[in-house]
């Protein structure tokens with residue numbers, strides 16, 4: 001617990017330095033102040049299932065792509081494991097267990113490649129931000145990295 005706290009403090013310190021002021025609710029600046037509630041009334045053009053970003057339709061086979069999941073695991077251990085556990089326990093960010101049933105593939109891949117914009121627009125992402133108190137930094141994933149990590153999340157959620 002102590003360790004987690006320390007990591008949390010370090011991480012939030014780093015993040016606070018990177019984006020001054022944007023740690024608080026940035027809705028006002030981005031959405032002309034209308035988007036106060038976290039319903040989907042605030043921004044009519046925003047699709048909360050897909051999120052915002054380059055991915056509109058991700059092809060996902062019912063069967064696991066083992067090669068992609070294996071590459072995804074490598075990306076996870078380098079870039080995500082510091083903040084995300086594979087269980088349902090929160091570290092800095094939410095645990096990944098069940099994440100593929102909480103969100104669509106498009107949402108997850110848009111969130112992981114377009115994190116800042118999603119955090120400023122997406123009601124679910126903002127609700128997590130309120131719980132975690134840390135803004136997830138953009139991890140500079142390639143499109144393929146994002147797809148691979150998604151496959152790894154599916155594996156973690158029991159897809160075979």
Ligand code: HEC
Nearest residue numbers: 079080083092093094099112128129132134135136139149
């Ligand atoms: C510095 C810590 C940190 C790192 C590193 C990090 N995240 Fe996050 N992540 C968060 C936090 C915190 C949240 C919750 C939203 C927020 O507060 O920004 C989150 C939320 C998420 C969510 C939504 C989870 C849910 O349960 O709905 C996904 C998906 C995600 N991250 C993917 C990734 C991926 C993929 C990587 C690695 C490439 C990664 N994250 C690296 C901190 C991090």
